[in-house]
Amino acid sequence: MKKRLNADIQKPKIVKHFYKTILGQGFEGASIAKVAKRMNIHPSLILHYFGNKENLTLALVDYVIEAYNSLLKKYKAKDLAPEDRLERLLEAIWSREYYEKINVAGSFAVLAVSFRNEKIHGKIRDLYRIFKKFLVREFRFLIDNNLICMDDPEQTAEIIMTMIEGSRHFRAFIIDDDRDDDQVRRYNQEMISVARKLLTSFSS
Amino acid sequence: MKKRLNADIQKPKIVKHFYKTILGQGFEGASIAKVAKRMNIHPSLILHYFGNKENLTLALVDYVIEAYNSLLKKYKAKDLAPEDRLERLLEAIWSREYYEKINVAGSFAVLAVSFRNEKIHGKIRDLYRIFKKFLVREFRFLIDNNLICMDDPEQTAEIIMTMIEGSRHFRAFIIDDDRDDDQVRRYNQEMISVARKLLTSFSS
DNA sequence: TATAATTAACTGAACGATCAGTTAATTATT
């Protein structure tokens, strides 16, 4: 006697299970049937809610993007003393919480698909635009308080974003054993250190 | 009356067409049948040569990795004056030739698959190890000639690699119109400039 | 040099499994 759930609950649930299936089986391996099996529902129910796989995929992308976006919304440093805000920002960016919010395999799957789907590519581009704006706003605050200096905050934001995405890549492929927490922590500290120098000692 | 080609010619040809198919259809969309159709051969011929799709995939990864590796082999700066070698290195790393050698969509497809295939993951890790060694060797030469200074060449190599991979990411997703050459060129110059400062003015 | 033996390149048809998607029926909730 399975309880019936309404669309508001069931739809996000399906998306989440789709995401989990992708993590285990990859994008190509994540069929509607497998998602349904994992949820113990009928495959047709998924198509009933999403119409087709394209829509399910787009919903997944929204889910992943929203997960990232929530990190920015959560980030509140207004109450901190200006001199502490730089450290807070750097630590947030290279924190476990940030880069583990969405599994790196999940990210890559979505990014790979985006090359063949302009809608998805656009959504990702939007996410980065929002993130860039966020960084520029933080930089401007720090500049106004004479804590850092730079010629072009937009340009500097681009460099920091490059380093952030590079770090995600690095942790996944270059660090020998990704279970070695010390190595990862040391690497993150390295990156924070470089970013700090970049923000405080360069005049561009 | 199709001419018969021997394995030495046909096998790499199949791998290249597999790669091209992935670019157009994505990894999940690149079936053996589609590759065969593109080549105007019978699907069975592909299996005749590779046995199964897994082997074809591994051959593709080798092909992509070899393409990258060839860039390092090609890189010769021994004849240059020591003071020119830093610029040569930076320009090579952020050159069109380097980052367009393998299409970014192709790279992402391979990287995404690697999360579910330890063999592929290992091959990619090996590639990065080789690249790191290459960078460290170049850095040591520059240090010996008093052109740059740093505490830990290995650590610096990691940072530069992070920036390189981040750049690939950035160009794909963050720059508004990826056909705008000027914007890309300006961005590459930015990154070269940051890398140069990092190598010349930091004591770590 | 001609021919037979062997190897390598290649094709065709068929396999069971799985895919996304359609249509219709059933069941629960309000």
Next chain:
DNA sequence: AATAATTAACTGATCGTTCAGTTAATTATA
């Protein structure tokens, strides 16, 4: 009784794979 949730049964296409057989190129033999 009306509506929404869920399942059942099914379709046609495509997937990777197997296997038996054909055709061409190469090598050995007479």
